[in-house]
């Protein structure tokens with residue numbers, strides 16, 4: 026291993042209560058809300074197909090013109106309590122909110138920049154209202170924070186001159202101040218999810234990324250930090266030059282997921298994926314007909330896929346400029362919530378089962394219960410289940426208590442029959458399993 030000053034601060038999965046809560050939460054929601062919601066992907070009567078929160082870049086809008094949008098920021102339909110109710114009913118255990126996206130507009134009244142809600146017709150502290158409302162219904166709040174800040178004159182994507190270096194150090198101090206301000210004003214925050222950290226300027230300042238992680242953990246014991254913040258002494262990101270994960274969980278799965286057969290290495294560490302409902306829209310876009318929009322079952326499949334490999338899933342919402350949600354997003358939240366009401370036992374607190382992936386769906390596991398989450402019931406009426414060596418199935422029934430047949434077809438292989446009255450939506454069969462290995466040990470203890 027190489028000597029590192031700014032590599033991973035810890036090896037292996039954190040097992041403290043705060044990290045266990047992060048892990049057991051499993052299902053979260055993303056809120057991408059900022060000035061970009063106002064134009065919604067359209068600028069000077071031209072519609073841009075790229076991600077709406079990047080419109081400033083696609084339309085090459087000068088910073089001062091973009092920030093003029095602040096004069097129109099007045100979400101009259103915004104009601105934090107309604108947002109909290111929607112999240113609660115969807116069954117998410119946490120919400121990640123964009124405190125500041127690349128555009129540099131802050132949803133809290135930061136005293137380190139004028140580009141904040143305080144200087145808009147709306148005036149009020151949106152972030153504060155949301156933290157209070159989500160916490161009031163038992164939902165954890167996580168802060169998304171973009172280090173990249175297109176509004177700040179001292180931001181540099183690369184450091185080419187001494188002037189760049191001096192400006193960028195000022196920028197890092199500005200960023201430190203905003204992070205300390207967020208941690209001080211909103212001490213119930215449970216996580217910081219950093220974005221906009223891919224540029225050379227950050228990779229050349231790995232020390233600063235380590236300092237931010239250490240500073241926030243000093244200020245907020247238990248807080249979790251994503252790997253995307255981190256660069257080490259040599260500019261290596263997410264995993265340091267010795268291959269160790271930095272931060273508390275890997276955060277590279279953005280609009281993609283690890284393969285359930287080829288990427289089983291991810292089960293060795295904590296990770297969190299995030300996804301959009303259209304192909305690639307995080308902020309509000311007026312026209313969702315421009316790309317494929319996932320149906321509710323496709324969203325659900327990604328949630329279960331993540332949990333089946335020991336990860337969390339964060340489903341994105343891009344609120345309208347008026348502070349209400351678009352109908353398509355309300356429908357998705359409603360479908361997921363109704364499904365979670367019946368089936369959340371196979372999500373919350375569940376993890377990778379270590380069983381071989383089958384075509385009919387996904388496994389999740391909680392202690393000696395293995396859940397079969399069936400998305401593709403086979404015409405054979407039989408669900409193939411291959412158990413690891415020494416593991417046997419004792420019972421199998423649906424979450425509504427309906428027995429299903431378990432027939433051993435060969436060593437470590439079973440047919441689990443489809444339930445008689447099969448629901449017309451993905452359903453769960455709960456297996457009680459016995460690990461011969463474990464019981465064997467107990468017996469051997471008795472003998473000694």
Ligand SMILES: C[C@@H]1N[C@@H](C(=O)NCc2ccccc2)[C@H](O)[C@@H]1O
Pocket residue numbers: 057076078079220223279299307
């Ligand atoms: C969570 C998403 N991350 C932001 C983003 O810039 N993604 C595009 C991107 C992803 C990876 C490397 C460079 C750029 C998107 O705008 C969302 O905020």
